[in-house]
Amino acid sequence: MDWSLFLQHMVNAISLGFVFGLVAVGYALVYGVVKLVNFAHGDVFMMAAYFMFYTSLIFGAPWLSAVILGIVLTSLLGVGIEKVAYKPLRKYPRINSLVSSIGMSFLLQNFAVVVFGGIQRSFPVPEPMKKTIVLGEVRIQAVSIYTIIFSIIVVLILTFILQKTKTGLAMRILSRDFDTARLMGINVNRTISFTFALGSGLAAVSAVFWALRYPQIFPFMGQYPGSRAFIAAVVGGIGSLKGALIGGFVLGLLTVLIPAMFPEYSGYREAFIFLLLVLVLIFKPNGLFGQEVGEKA
Amino acid sequence: MRKLIIFIALLLSLSITFAANEIMIGVTQPLTGNYAMGGQLGLRGIEMAYEEVPSVLGRPIKLVILDNKSDKIEAANVVTRLIEQFKVSAIIGTYSSALGIPGAEIANKNKVVYIAPSNTNPLVTKDKPFVFRVCFIDPFQGTVMAKFAVQHLKAKTAAVIYDVSNDYSVGLAYYFRDAFVKLTGDPKSVKVYIAYQGGDQDFTSQLTAVKKANPDVIFVPAGIVGDAALIAKQARELGLKQPLLGGDTWDLPQLIEIGGSAVEGAYYSTMFDVKAELSDKTKPFVEKYRKKYNEDPGYLPALAYDAYMVLIDAIKRAGSDNPEMIRRALLTTDFIGVSGRIRFDQNRDAIKDAVIKTIKNGKFEFVTVIKGE
Numbered sequence: 001m002d003w004s005l006f007l008q009h010m011v012n013a014i015s016l017g018f019v020f021g022l023v024a025v026g027y028a029l030v031y032g033v034v035k036l037v038n039f040a041h042g043d044v045f046m047m048a049a050y051f052m053f054y055t056s057l058i059f060g061a062p063w064l065s066a067v068i069l070g071i072v073l074t075s076l077l078g079v080g081i082e083k084v085a086y087k088p089l090r091k092y093p094r095i096n097s098l099v100s101s102i103g104m105s106f107l108l109q110n111f112a113v114v115v116f117g118g119i120q121r122s123f124p125v126p127e128p129m130k131k132t133i134v135l136g137e138v139r140i141q142a143v144s145i146y147t148i149i150f151s152i153i154v155v156l157i158l159t160f161i162l163q164k165t166k167t168g169l170a171m172r173i174l175s176r177d178f179d180t181a182r183l184m185g186i187n188v189n190r191t192i193s194f195t196f197a198l199g200s201g202l203a204a205v206s207a208v209f210w211a212l213r214y215p216q217i218f219p220f221m222g223q224y225p226g227s228r229a230f231i232a233a234v235v236g237g238i239g240s241l242k243g244a245l246i247g248g249f250v251l252g253l254l255t256v257l258i259p260a261m262f263p264e265y266s267g268y269r270e271a272f273i274f275l276l277l278v279l280v281l282i283f284k285p286n287g288l289f290g291q292e293v294g295e296k297a
Numbered sequence: 298m299r300k301l302i303i304f305i306a307l308l309l310s311l312s313i314t315f316a317a318n319e320i321m322i323g324v325t326q327p328l329t330g331n332y333a334m335g336g337q338l339g340l341r342g343i344e345m346a347y348e349e350v351p352s353v354l355g356r357p358i359k360l361v362i363l364d365n366k367s368d369k370i371e372a373a374n375v376v377t378r379l380i381e382q383f384k385v386s387a388i389i390g391t392y393s394s395a396l397g398i399p400g401a402e403i404a405n406k407n408k409v410v411y412i413a414p415s416n417t418n419p420l421v422t423k424d425k426p427f428v429f430r431v432c433f434i435d436p437f438q439g440t441v442m443a444k445f446a447v448q449h450l451k452a453k454t455a456a457v458i459y460d461v462s463n464d465y466s467v468g469l470a471y472y473f474r475d476a477f478v479k480l481t482g483d484p485k486s487v488k489v490y491i492a493y494q495g496g497d498q499d500f501t502s503q504l505t506a507v508k509k510a511n512p513d514v515i516f517v518p519a520g521i522v523g524d525a526a527l528i529a530k531q532a533r534e535l536g537l538k539q540p541l542l543g544g545d546t547w548d549l550p551q552l553i554e555i556g557g558s559a560v561e562g563a564y565y566s567t568m569f570d571v572k573a574e575l576s577d578k579t580k581p582f583v584e585k586y587r588k589k590y591n592e593d594p595g596y597l598p599a600l601a602y603d604a605y606m607v608l609i610d611a612i613k614r615a616g617s618d619n620p621e622m623i624r625r626a627l628l629t630t631d632f633i634g635v636s637g638r639i640r641f642d643q644n645r646d647a648i649k650d651a652v653i654k655t656i657k658n659g660k661f662e663f664v665t666v667i668k669g670e
Contacts, residue, residue, distance in 0.1 A: 005509050008535075012501040118331045120523035122555040132534050139535055214498040215530075216523040216555050224496045256502040259491060263506055267461025267492030 004137035009260045015144030017252025019209055022151045023225045024232035024244035026202030029158065032239035033171045033195045035094065036086060039101040041203055042226015043108035044081070048074040048204035049123065049217045050116055056124055063126045071204040078200025079193050087189070090178075105226075112219035120218045123211040147209045154205065155241050158198075162241075167194055175239070231273060235280050237290025246288065250276075319359040320618045322608065323379030323388040325400060330367025335392035335597055339414055341590065342601030343389060350605075353612050365391055365400070373399040380407045386618040387412065389604050392597065394418035394465075401428040410611075410623045414604040415568070415597055417545065418464065422645045427620065429627055429645040431603045431634065432596075433669065435465050438544045438566050439472030441651040441667050442516060445564065446542060447480040449653075449665065452513035454481075456489035458503050458528060463495055463520035469544050473516050488512050495520065500528045504535050516542045522549045526556035533559040540564060548596065553659055564664065566651045568636060569596035572663035573652045575637035582635040596636070603634035 027041045052070035055061050061069065085104045089096045131142040162168040170191045174181045182188050210225060211217060228251060229244075236247025254273055259266035280287060324343055326336035340362065347360055361383045365372040372391060379385045380403070387410035390397050397416035404411035405425035413421050413430040417438070422428045446452040455477050459470035474487045488510035491503045507515060515532065519525035525543055532541065543565035552560055569575070571583045571593045582602065586594040607630060612618060615626035632639045639647050653664040 002509075005505065008505050008508075009502065012499075012505060016499050016501070113331070120521075120526075120551050120555060122551070122557075132536075134536070141534055210498075214527055216498070216527055218523065221498075224498060255499065259493075259502040260506060263489070263491050266503060267494055270494055 007138045009256055011138055011140050011144075013253045013256035014249070015141065015147060015252075016255055017249035018144070018148045018151045018245075019206070019213060019248070020225070020228045020232050020251045020255075021245035021248025022147065022154065022206040022209060023203070023229040024236065024248045025151070025155060025158065025241055026199045026206060027229040028233045028236070028239055028241055028244035029202065030195060030199035031233065032241070033175045034086075034192055035175070036097050036101065037230070037238075038199070039098070039226070039230075040081060040085075040104040040108060041199070041229060042222030042224075043105045043112075044074060044078055044200050044222070045203040045207045045210070045225060046112060046217075046219065046222035047077055047108060048200075048207040049211050049221065050112065051204075052208065052211070053121060053123060053217055063124065067208055070208070071201050074204035074207075075197040075201040078196040078203070081200075082192060082196040087192075105222075109219050109222070116219060118219060120216050123215040123217050125212055125215050129212050141213070143209065143212045147213070150205070150209065151245060154202065155245055158202075158241055161198075167191065171195055231277050234277060234287055237287025240287070240289040243287055243289030319357050320353060320612065321359050321361060321383055321385040322605075323376075323383060323385035324360055324362045325365050325372065325375045325379065325388065325391045326362070327367040327372075327392055327396060328364040332367040332393050332396070335415075336364075336367075338595060338597035339392050339601040341586075342414070342594070342598030342603075343605050345586065345589065345598070346602045346605035346609075350609050353609050354616065354618070356618075358609075361385060365396055367393075367396070369395060369399055372396040373403055376400040376403045376411075380404070380409050385409065386620050387608055387612075387623055389601065389608065390414065390416065390421075392416075394421055397421045401425055404428065408620055410608070410620050410627065412604045412608055412627075414600040419468070419644075419646075420464075426645075427624055429607075429641060429647075431607055431636070431639055431647045431649075432568055432600050433649045433651065434646050435468040435544075436472040437649075437669065438651065439469040439474075439518065440476040441566050441653075442469075442518075442542050442544070442564075443473045443476035443480060445566070445653055445665075445667055446514045446516070447477065450514055450540060450564075453483070454486050454488050454510075454512040455514050455516055456491075456507040456510060456512040457487060457516045457518075458489075458491055458493065458500065458507065459518055460495050460520050460524065461492035465544075465546070466518045466520045469518035470516070473518070493524075495524075497524075498527060500531050501535065504528070504532050504537060507532070508535055508537055512539060514540050514542055518544045518546075520546060522546050522551045523555055526552050526554075526560060529556045529559040529563065545596070548654070548661070553656060553661075556656075558659075560656050561659070562655065562657070564653055564655050566653055566667070567596055568649065568652060569594070569599040570652045570654060570663045573666050575650060575652070575666065576633045576635065578633060578635045599636045603632075603636050603639060606634055607632050607639055 030038050051073045052066050055069045056066035085100045086097050129143050133140045170186045232247035232251045233244045236243030258269045326340050328336045363375040365375045390413040394416040397413050401411050405427045411428045415432050417435045419434050457470045460466035489507050517528050541563040545567040547565040548567040610632050611623050611626040615622040637650050648669045651667045655664050
């Protein structure tokens, strides 16, 4: 492998890794606070892409306002889903909410097929995002650079919210124990709603960057990034935001390097990635950056 | 009262004798669900053909049209109903190979003739003596594109990027490589042969390998049109300038909608085009279709139209609506349809010419016809 080829692969890997990471951060946030493996995260992500697609298409809204409107709508959707599908199950074993989230995932996918139709649509990409930066033989998409910068900003903002604000403190306490949190005067419902609004808003933000990079939207588009986010979050240590970003990065690296190094096995990439997941679960069950937290009964 | 009963009985017996005189032909298409678009277009072709030829052997034809709802299980149920409830002699099959395979299986088991208009998967007719198709099969398309690349584009080397989880894509990729190597006489002429997996959106890794090898053409037999569009986009972003080649899945407006300028100059094979003079029947068909629907016919109505006409031709030559007799007549078919000359090989797959199209100024454009074997 020569130098420019290696660099190009690394550029591909890093930019893909940050896209995965960005999706995983929203996933990890909800898990970290509510301890819910939210299988519908990828489908909320898909709904966000459609919200933006239709707001910019129907109302002819300028691109940035369509994105903001999309993020707001998706946050509301996330809060709504929590109220309907997870809140009534909160007092039952966690497996119930997990099953409910799988159901919600199917519901959203099929809803999208019925309402938006099954065919792929093209996502509008504004001109500056279409640029490709050429450095010698290596090429970088402008979108990738925005994604990297934005992912880091998002993690910094989230860390600030969690560490320095009152709501963040409430979220952190909630992540330890709902009942104790309630006894300490924390409004559990409101804090959970806020968490879901934030998590779904993040799904929407990652959907923007995803759709700018892969401008093809369809009802099942959430499955792939959704499963990537899950693996990235587990590898990085589910619940840890920094871990999710790094987990996504590792995943991006593997996704790019497996076909690069073993072209004849490129079709079996998924198998390698799930192998990694299994290995991490065996040797480091809490992920690379996970905290040692005793499982609640 | 008694008279009335006798009259009704007479009337009933009359209608039964009349019904028995009809030749029953079943049609199944996805008229609702995911594939409804394809099903509706196919049905147009069949209805046009039926309007032209509503009777054969001096007996009226009765079309029984049932919707399989884009569902594999329903596709099987509908064929069973056509056979058991409506006692059809022959069935014109559905859009989508996935829906065609279960239906063809049941028709064959019940020894009822089944003609698939547009299913290209080899499994549709495989080991089913009562099942025929009027279109070419996937392996043929791979060969055609290799031929086109070598003869028209003067390509000496190629790269192939295919979807390992999609039978269609795997088949096209395999036969493309096989034919390309034979035509160039160089076993190393396919420099990159690399897979992705359905659902992937990022192909930069595979494309970087292709860039390194710097082939003359890149063959992308994607099973889903959106994948092809994204591969084209990412290829251009990586600075690849070679012509891209594809199969009939590319023949959809989404290719241009999503691919934009990246698919400009790409070539793909398909089965029909209004500008391809596949036979002297093409032009009148196109004109009639335009008058009726106010748009150009694509390959779906054209092939469904031909499926009906080939069936009528066989019934005429068989002189009977007995499925076994129709089947034997079909084996010796040599028919000129709107999509070209139709003959069947030993697997009852049509030997057809392929139409090559390109994308020019954001529009699909006809290039040439490549002869079948």
